[in-house]
Structure formats: structure tokens, C-alpha cells
Amino acid sequence: MKNYAIGVFDSGMGGLTAVKELNTILPNEDIIYFGDTARVPYGSRSRETVLRYAQQDVEFLKKHKIKMIIAACGTVSSVVGTGSLAPDMPFTGVIHPAVQAACATTQNGKIGIIGTPATIKSGYYEKAIKAINPQMQVVGNACPLFVHLVENGYIQRDNKITILAAKEYLEPIMKENVDTLILGCTHYPVIKDIIADIVGTDVKLISSGAEAAKFAYNCLIEKDLLSDRKEKGKNTFFVSDSVSLFEENAGNFLGHPVNGEVFSCSLGD
Amino acid sequence: MKNYAIGVFDSGMGGLTAVKELNTILPNEDIIYFGDTARVPYGSRSRETVLRYAQQDVEFLKKHKIKMIIAACGTVSSVVGTGSLAPDMPFTGVIHPAVQAACATTQNGKIGIIGTPATIKSGYYEKAIKAINPQMQVVGNACPLFVHLVENGYIQRDNKITILAAKEYLEPIMKENVDTLILGCTHYPVIKDIIADIVGTDVKLISSGAEAAKFAYNCLIEKDLLSDRKEKGKNTFFVSDSVSLFEENAGNFLGHPVNGEVFSCSLGD
Numbered sequence: 381m382k383n384y385a386i387g388v389f390d391s392g393m394g395g396l397t398a399v400k401e402l403n404t405i406l407p408n409e410d411i412i413y414f415g416d417t418a419r420v421p422y423g424s425r426s427r428e429t430v431l432r433y434a435q436q437d438v439e440f441l442k443k444h445k446i447k448m449i450i451a452a453c454g455t456v457s458s459v460v461g462t463g464s465l466a467p468d469m470p471f472t473g474v475i476h477p478a479v480q481a482a483c484a485t486t487q488n489g490k491i492g493i494i495g496t497p498a499t500i501k502s503g504y505y506e507k508a509i510k511a512i513n514p515q516m517q518v519v520g521n522a523c524p525l526f527v528h529l530v531e532n533g534y535i536q537r538d539n540k541i542t543i544l545a546a547k548e549y550l551e552p553i554m555k556e557n558v559d560t561l562i563l564g565c566t567h568y569p570v571i572k573d574i575i576a577d578i579v580g581t582d583v584k585l586i587s588s589g590a591e592a593a594k595f596a597y598n599c600l601i602e603k604d605l606l607s608d609r610k611e612k613g614k615n616t617f618f619v620s621d622s623v624s625l626f627e628e629n630a631g632n633f634l635g636h637p638v639n640g641e642v643f644s645c646s647l648g649d
Numbered sequence: 650m651k652n653y654a655i656g657v658f659d660s661g662m663g664g665l666t667a668v669k670e671l672n673t674i675l676p677n678e679d680i681i682y683f684g685d686t687a688r689v690p691y692g693s694r695s696r697e698t699v700l701r702y703a704q705q706d707v708e709f710l711k712k713h714k715i716k717m718i719i720a721a722c723g724t725v726s727s728v729v730g731t732g733s734l735a736p737d738m739p740f741t742g743v744i745h746p747a748v749q750a751a752c753a754t755t756q757n758g759k760i761g762i763i764g765t766p767a768t769i770k771s772g773y774y775e776k777a778i779k780a781i782n783p784q785m786q787v788v789g790n791a792c793p794l795f796v797h798l799v800e801n802g803y804i805q806r807d808n809k810i811t812i813l814a815a816k817e818y819l820e821p822i823m824k825e826n827v828d829t830l831i832l833g834c835t836h837y838p839v840i841k842d843i844i845a846d847i848v849g850t851d852v853k854l855i856s857s858g859a860e861a862a863k864f865a866y867n868c869l870i871e872k873d874l875l876s877d878r879k880e881k882g883k884n885t886f887f888v889s890d891s892v893s894l895f896e897e898n899a900g901n902f903l904g905h906p907v908n909g910e911v912f913s914c915s916l917g918d
Contacts, residue, residue, distance in 0.1 A: 417693075418694070418698075420693075424686075424689075424890065424894075425687070425890075426890070426891075429687075497801075524797075524801040525794070525797060525798070525801060525803075525810070528793075528794060528797040529794070532766075532793040532794060534794075540813055541794070541810060541813050541814055541817070544809060544810050544813060545810055548810070621693065621694075621695075622695075
């Protein structure tokens with residue numbers, strides 16, 4: 381079982397930022413990724429619908445030989461909370477690893493959080509932070525355009541539109557003197573440079589996808605499930621919509637062209 | 650049957666710009682609107698899926714007493730083409746009325762067209778213009794951020810982000826000296842002021858939703874189906890996702906708060 385793959389899923393492409401981190405810190409592991417690109421975005425669906433979709437995503441991953449599941453999707457993570465969609469194997473969402481990292485990182489107890497309107501409105505990150513330490517101050521701000529800017533390739537460090545939007549979103553948070561900022565959406569690491577240019581080097585950025593990958597690493601060590609493979613692991617990608625559309629855009633999230641086979645699959649409607 | 654309602658549907662809220670125009674030019678008509686907000690956006694779905702969804706939308710409208718159907722959705726209109734989803738009553742999409750208006754408006758034979766990436770990529774507007782007059786020159790440009798800017802309320806005439814994006818999209822078209830510009834997406838009339846400020850008063854703007862409304866007007870006259878009601882008609886709105894979310898945002902499209910009852914309904918998944 382040690383050489384089974386790590387299963388990762390997301391409503392679309394954002395979860396690829398977790399895959400990128402897994403490839404870096406766990407180069408010998410196989411990854412099976414499912415992106416539900418035909419039903420993206422999950423953020424505007426009801427809780428019941430999101431849960432049903434997520435269960436279908438997990439069922440799909442379980443048809444393959446996997447040893448762990450990462451729900452690399454902010455919406456699914458907030459709906460599942462501290463529960464699990466796969467009680468028979470290690471499972472994590474993206475919120476709790478990020479929140480733990482932020483609480484361990486902050487020096488002044490002031491944590492900023494940016495995310496989609498649905499994520500910020502849910503208050504879920506704030507609740508999770510306060511559950512660890514009720515003294516923490518949390519400042520959140522929704523960034524409704526970021527996902528669309530990333531998905532449409534407005535990601536160059538000097539992109540004027542993205543810089544203008546980022547300033548609008550980040551300035552109210554920076555006024556509160558946070559020293560740690562959670563990128564509470566797996567799309568945001570793609571424009572990390574732009575965000576860092578605005579908040580400055582004194583503010584530590586916590587990427588939710590990357591923290592989930594680190595959490596997976598620790599979890600596999602703890603359960604003695606790390607691969608003993610000597611060669612590099614391989615990535616396999618499944619998407620519920622067009623393969624070519626995925627291949628065109630995935631590079632923005634991975635930081636390089638798609639490094640693995642891509643298949644189209646259907647989960648029904 | 651004269652006093653039956655006009656049925657209008659869209660994948661989401663954009664079609665409300667057609668309702669706004671209908672309310673203005675046909676104030677005595679009842680309107681029944683269906684917005685498939687649970688399955689928006691249609692633009693990223695396959696043709697087969699869009700057609701199936703559109704047929705379900707039409708079936709839903711037909712459960713009410715209606716005398717005509719407007720598919721106020723660019724994606725549905727391009728999939729249906731010159732065909733009809735309701736052969737038993739007058740039916741129109743948004744593309745052909747806009748294209749006819751543009752061809753009748755242009756003086757120099759140069760027509761610009763802006764739309765979603767899917768609409769521009771389909772080349773459907775250009776084909777429809779050339780079918781009317783093969784001598785016309787058509788310059789298209791995709792505006793990937795406009796729908797998201799409108800849906801997230803970035804619509805004030807002095808909004809810096811929207812102005813910056815609009816300049817980027819419109820300048821390549823203006824270089825070609827078009828004298829007529831089709832707003833090929835029912836979201837775009839919401840930021841018509843911003844677009845007009847950039848292209849200048851010499852360029853005539855053609856709104857696809859408004860032209861569909863005018864087409865409906867002429868069609869009802871021709872078929873002797875105009876309402877003989879003396880009092881104002883009423884709007885009734887149905888949406889497949891949350892009523893409150895609709896009520897929050899519909900005002901941006903209508904230009905005033907929602908003027909009619911709103912009901913939630915499900916078409917199945």
C-alpha cells in the first residue's frame with residue numbers, strides 16, 4: 381500500500397497548486413488528481429450539492445489505488461469541516477493545515493485571511509483559528525476577482541489589472557498590521573508575487589494548498605505510508621470537462637506544462 | 650392568448666437586461682423570467698449539455714401561460730443558431746436581432762463585436778453578419794473579465810479596474826475604425842457608460858438583449874399578439890438557486906430593485 385498514489389481533488393484547477401507542492405516535497409509519490417471542471421465552481425452551490433459532488437469525487441478517486449485523499453478545494457473543506465469524506469484512510473481538507481501553520485507563524489497574533497466571497501462569508505477560517513487560540517485577531521477580506529483573474533491568465537507580476545485589484549483587497553488588511561496572511565483559496569499562490577509585492581516581506585504568506593501538502597507529508601510519515609519507490613513518482617490527471625482546456629490552463633497552476641497523462645471522465649450530471 | 654406572458658430565460662442574470670428593455674417598450678406585457686442560476690455559467694459546457702439545459706428551461710417556461718420565448722443567453726443563442734427551441738410559438742435568441750440591427754446601423758461597413766471568450770471563439774456573430782452582407786468587415790475581441798466584473802458589482806462609471814480592463818479590450822477594436830459595436834453578451838449593457846466613455850459618441854452601441862426585446866415587440870405586432878391590457882404588466886422571476894442571492898444582484902441588471910415576485914424552483918440536476 382505504501383506505493384499507492386495520493387488522491388487529490390478540486391472543483392477545478394486550483395488544487396493543482398497542492399499537486400505542485402506535493403511534487404516538490406514528495407517527489408517519489410504517485411499523484412492521482414481529479415478536477416471536476418464540468419461542475420466548477422462549487423462556491424456558488426448549496427451545502428448539500430457541494431457535499432454530494434465531493435462524495436462523488438471521493439468515490440471516483442477510490443476506484444484507483446490510493447492511500448490518502450486531499451480535498452484541495454476551499455469550498456469542500458469548509459463544508460466538511462473537521463469531518464472526513466474517507467474514514468477508511470488519511471484525509472485532509474485545506475483549511476486546518478493552513479490555520480495551524482498561520483497560528484504557529486504569527487508573532488503578533490494578528491492573522492489576515494483572503495478568500496472567495498463564500499469562504500470569507502462562512503467565517504470558517506476565523507472559527508478554526510479561534511478554536512486553536514481564542515486570543516488571535518483575525519482580519520478577513522473577500523477577493524471576488526482573484527479566481528477569475530487567475531483563470532484568465534492575468535498573472536504576470538506587472539499585470540496592471542491584477543495589481544489594482546490586489547491593492548484594493550489587501551490594503552484594508554494591511555492597515556490592521558497583520559504579520560501573517562493566509563491565501564485561503566488554492567488559486568491565489570499563482571499570483572503570490574503580486575500579493576507579496578503589496579504586503580511586503582515582513583508579512584508571511586501561508587498557501588492553503590501547500591500547507592495541505594505538508595500535512596500529507598507528515599501524515600504519511602506518521603502512518604508509515606511513505607513510498608519506498610526510488611524513481612520519481614508520476615502524476616495522472618482526470619477532468620470531467622475537456623482535456624485540451626485543462627492542458628491549456630493547468631500550466632499556470634503547476635508553474636510548468638502538465639507533467640502527466642490527462643484523461644476525461646464523467647461522474648454523471 | 651394575447652394576455653399570456655412573454656417567457657424569457659438565461660443561464661443566470663444577464664437576461665434581465667432584456668427584461669429591462671421589455672418593461673420599457675412593452676409596459677403592459679407580463680414577463681415570466683427563468684434564470685438557471687444553479688447551473689450558470691453555460692459558456693463552459695459542451696454543446697450537447699447547453700442544448701439539454703436550454704430545452705429544460707423552455708419546458709419550464711411552457712408550464713406557464715406564455716405566448717413567446719426569448720432565449721436571452723448568448724451561449725444558448727449560438728447553439729440554437731437560426732433554429733427554434735419552441736416551434737409552436739414565436740421564439741428568438743439574442744444574436745440575430747443584434748446582428749440585423751448592427752448591419753442596419755453601420756455606415757462604413759465596419760462592425761465591432763465584444764463577447765465572452767466562447768462567443769468570440771465560436772465566430773458565430775461574424776458568420777451571421779456575413780450571411781446578411783458578405784462585404785461587412787467584422788472585428789471581434791473577447792472580454793473574459795467583463796461578466797465577472799458585472800456580477801461582482803464593479804459597475805460604477807469611475808471604477809478604475811473596469812475602466813482599465815475595458816481599455817485593454819476595446820482599444821484593438823477601435824484601431825480598426827468600427828462605427829458600430831455589438832455588446833454580444835447580455836451582461837455588458839450594465840457597464841455601457843464605461844464602454845461608451847472609451848469608444849466615444851461616434852460609435853453606436855448595439856445591446857443584444859435590447860435588440861431581442863425590440864424583435865419581440867415587432868414579432869408580437871406582426872402575429873397580432875400584443876396584450877390589450879390597459880394596466881401595467883407584471884414581472885415574475887424564477888431562479889434555480891437562492892432567491893436572496895438573486896434579489897441582491899438583480900438590481901444591477903434591471904437598473905432598479907427587483908420589480909416582481911421571485912420564486913426558487915428546481916429543474917433537477
